[in-house]
Amino acid sequence: MPIFDWLLAVAVVALAAVMARAIWFTPPEALQGEAQKIFYLHVPSAVVGLYLACPLVAIGGAMYLWLRDDRLDRLAESSAEVALVFLSIVLVTGPLWGKPIWGTWWTWDARLTSTLFLWFILLGYTVLRGAIEDRQQRARYSAVLGILASLLVPFIHLSVRLFRTMHPQPIVLAPEKPKLSAEMGLTLSLAFIAFTLLFIALLRGRLKYAALRDRVEALEAGDA
Amino acid sequence: MPDNAGYMFAAYIAAAVIFGGYVIALIMRARTMTRRGDAIDTVTRP
Numbered sequence: 001m002p003i004f005d006w007l008l009a010v011a012v013v014a015l016a017a018v019m020a021r022a023i024w025f026t027p028p029e030a031l032q033g034e035a036q037k038i039f040y041l042h043v044p045s046a047v048v049g050l051y052l053a054c055p056l057v058a059i060g061g062a063m064y065l066w067l068r069d070d071r072l073d074r075l076a077e078s079s080a081e082v083a084l085v086f087l088s089i090v091l092v093t094g095p096l097w098g099k100p101i102w103g104t105w106w107t108w109d110a111r112l113t114s115t116l117f118l119w120f121i122l123l124g125y126t127v128l129r130g131a132i133e134d135r136q137q138r139a140r141y142s143a144v145l146g147i148l149a150s151l152l153v154p155f156i157h158l159s160v161r162l163f164r165t166m167h168p169q170p171i172v173l174a175p176e177k178p179k180l181s182a183e184m185g186l187t188l189s190l191a192f193i194a195f196t197l198l199f200i201a202l203l204r205g206r207l208k209y210a211a212l213r214d215r216v217e218a219l220e221a222g223d224a
Numbered sequence: 225m226p227d228n229a230g231y232m233f234a235a236y237i238a239a240a241v242i243f244g245g246y247v248i249a250l251i252m253r254a255r256t257m258t259r260r261g262d263a264i265d266t267v268t269r270p
Contacts, residue, residue, distance in 0.1 A: 003254045004247065019236060034229035041239050085246045089239050096235040100228040202246070209254045216261040219268075 003208040004201065011197035018187065018194045026187045038097040040187055042090060044195035046115075049086030050153050052199055053079045054118070057125075058150035061143030070214065073139035076146050077129060078206035082199060084122045091119055102166055110159035111167035114152060121149040135217075 022040040029036035060076030063069070094112065095105040106112065125145050132138035160169050180188065 001254075001258065003250060008247070023232070023236065028225065030225060032228075033226040035226075035231045037232045038235040041235055045239070085242060088242050092238045092242065093235040096231050096238070100226065100231050198243070202250075205247075205250055209250055209257070212254060212257050212261070216257050216264070219261060219264045 003205040008201040011201040014194040018190045022187050026183055032101055035100040038093050040191045042093040044191045045086045045089040048195045048199045049083050053083030054150045054153045057146040061146040064143045074210040080122050080125050082202045087119045107166050109165035110163035111165050114156045114159055118152045
């Protein structure tokens with residue numbers, strides 16, 4: 001049974017089209033140059049990873065603790081793994097943007113450090129799941145860890161306001177100037193759509209894999 | 225305007241490698257799991 005279907009193909013085509021638009025058909029920012037176009041990767045990855053995937057980890061975990069339904073555990077587990085992928089993109093593209101603009105690959109400011117902590121906690125979450133054999137115990141422990149990890153998201157969101165950081169303040173939805181130009185805004189909007197499609201496709205694939213694995217493990221347990 | 229397109233291309237390539245690598249890894253894991261399931265079917269089938 002293939003775990004990926006037409007949706008992944010649609011997402012990849014959409015993503016390729018948006019990236020081509022960003023690289024070749026969207027004007028660069030005057031002061032930052034071409035490196036500013038990392039924005040169209042970095043920001044949508046962060047938004048999808050932090051505000052879509054991480055809440056699903058917490059919701060799936062909390063609902064599992066309440067209803068004890070394995071499907072909810074699989075939702076939390078799959079969301080955590082896909083969140084890890086998106087946050088990896090954020091943590092790789094951030095330094096590649098920071099070096100030419102800030103003059104350094106990394107700085108231990110609140111936004112960057114808390115995002116790195118979240119990445120490590122999600123990594124720990126996946127390691128924890130692999131280390132516990134009992135399915136119910138694994139689901140229970142990881143649900144608690146997933147909820148705690150997601151509590152970092154509001155802190156990461158507010159970190160640029162609570163602390164003095166090198167990371168810029170939000171500019172897209174900020175009421176004050178500077179605003180994005182119309183072309184940049186359209187490219188960013190299309191990038192949000194493409195990254196959301198990719199997230200849904202990856203999450204569906206990961207959920208199918210988790211269901212397949214649980215079926216095989218149940219067969220093996222019955223076979224032993 | 226600064227000449228820093230290399231950083232942009234490096235970021236786009238890195239993102240493609242991470243996404244592509246994850247998709248391939250997931251397909252491989254699913255294939256391994258399907259083979260494990262098929263092996264049990266073969267053993268248990270009368």
